[in-house]
Amino acid sequence: MNDASTFVLDPRLEGDSFPVIDLALASVRLMDDARFPWAILVPRRPGLAELVDLDDAARATLWGEIDAVSRALKALTQCDKLNVAALGNMVRQLHIHVIARFERDTAWPGAVWGAGGERQTYAAPQAMQLVARLRGALTA
Template structure:
């Protein structure tokens, strides 16, 4: 007897803390709803995936490709000094990769964004405009 595969479900905390941007080949691309710094996450749409090594080699390659696909235009769009890219996941066990645009003088520069202050949600319409600009930058016509 075969068992039905577990479907992918976005972790509730990631869903609550972020806004959808676009579905890529492997990942859900999302914007963290914190206007203090531009912050994206890529969440591989694979169930029960906690660590990078839990994925197949092909999925590992695809995640790396999608990080590159998004990060270069994201850096150009934000004009940041540095991108912080990490797969930490101590608070949320579902594998996800962070891409945080950091600039000299931003909140808590040069310290980490994690655990610093309280999130400041985007004003209505601002996140939508940023998402539109990001999608155009990553996927130009």
């Protein structure tokens, strides 16, 4: 079994997101793109690239955490749709995207990647407010 003490977050994930909370397995982060309320879950285990790299118990834990983040994000945003994806083409480290989508967003109905123009970073107060609301929803 991998030791969480040797886990290192990919620098691209760290640079593109804000920390929200550490759950039992995954760190939850807010993607720094104000166009889309977007959480990322990163299991704190070294060397993971695919969901199949997790053992059965860890995979079940992660699915429960994806469910919790999805429900929290939906409740906070009242989004029209949730997109959940584990791609890893740009950042190989296993991470799962949970994206609140709206029929009025700039990328609808397509994917958020490469659509809808340039990323719009959060103003610090706006990011910290959403981080706090998401953290609160996950600890309630």
